[in-house]
Amino acid sequence: MTRLSVNINKIATIRNARGGNIPDVRLAAINCQRYGAEGITVHPRPDERHIRYQDVRDIKPEIVTEFNIEGYPSEDFFKLVNEVKPNQVTLVPDPPDALTSNAGWDTVKHKEFLKDVIAKFQAAGIRTSIFVETDLELIRHAKETGTNRVELYTEPYASEFVNDPLRAVEPFAKAAELAGQIGLEVNAGHDLNLDNLEYFVKHVKPLHEVSIGHALISDALYFGLENVIQMYLRKIHDAR
Ligand SMILES: CC(=O)[C@@H](O)[C@H](O)COP(=O)(O)O
Numbered sequence: 258m259t260r261l262s263v264n265i266n267k268i269a270t271i272r273n274a275r276g277g278n279i280p281d282v283r284l285a286a287i288n289c290q291r292y293g294a295e296g297i298t299v300h301p302r303p304d305e306r307h308i309r310y311q312d313v314r315d316i317k318p319e320i321v322t323e324f325n326i327e328g329y330p331s332e333d334f335f336k337l338v339n340e341v342k343p344n345q346v347t348l349v350p351d352p353p354d355a356l357t358s359n360a361g362w363d364t365v366k367h368k369e370f371l372k373d374v375i376a377k378f379q380a381a382g383i384r385t386s387i388f389v390e391t392d393l394e395l396i397r398h399a400k401e402t403g404t405n406r407v408e409l410y411t412e413p414y415a416s417e418f419v420n421d422p423l424r425a426v427e428p429f430a431k432a433a434e435l436a437g438q439i440g441l442e443v444n445a446g447h448d449l450n451l452d453n454l455e456y457f458v459k460h461v462k463p464l465h466e467v468s469i470g471h472a473l474i475s476d477a478l479y480f481g482l483e484n485v486i487q488m489y490l491r492k493i494h495d496a497r
């Protein structure tokens with residue numbers, strides 16, 4: 258069963274364009290869950306250009322599903338996550354000035370760092386996931402970090418899907434299969450949308466969670482948030 262976690266970063270991007278509190282990010286988290294989201298994802302960045310650290314604190318009491326905080330494990334991020342204690346933390350190797358996430362961890366080069374950070378989060382009762390690409394060797398090494406899950410970085414799937422869906426999905430199907438065999442749970446995200454989601458869910462197993470933000474919040478401009486969440490959930494359910 259694949260769960261839909263809605264990433265609400267882009268709600269905060271609109272709010273920040275004007276200052277003030279419209280749209281209200283906390284209310285968006287409440288409403289996404291009322292409309293069927295099975296989790297809320299936020300990815301605070303060091304410049305706080307969308308979700309701010311204070312938003313993360315404010316949203317936490319409203320979470321009745323699953324709270325997933327993504328980010329690079331800097332000292333400030335580490336403190337925030339430990340204070341807020343989400344259900345899941347997803348570690349992403351983004352440099353501070355990244356426009357958006359564009360790569361997974363090198364789980365060989367950063368293994369000792371990841372091991373240390375993951376052990377600390379798990380000791381605080383937080384499930385860990387690490388952002389990875391589909392290189393099978395790096396997924397084997399991901400297991401050695403002690404992480405509970407990996408999140409497959411799906412931008413390469415999304416960009417190739419429009420040309421050749423089968424070729425696009427194959428590396429992801431293989432990566433998820435291997436992860437499952439070696440005892441890792443699997444999440445996925447980045448640039449998933451209404452066109453490519455069903456095919457991905459149909460072919461990639463296991464797949465515990467997809468986190469979707471940019472396309473879903475953009476679709477909500479046309480169809481409304483409630484409809485859109487139902488549309489994404491239907492894509493996941495139709496893939497079964
Ligand atoms: C890890 C990942 O793929 C997403 O969190 C994505 O990076 C969203 O971040 P932005 O909303 O800053 O693009």
Ligand SMILES: NCC(=O)COP(=O)(O)O
Nearest residue numbers: 264446447448468470471
């Ligand atoms: N982890 C991926 C995520 O939260 C959302 O990515 P995107 O849909 O905004 O590209």
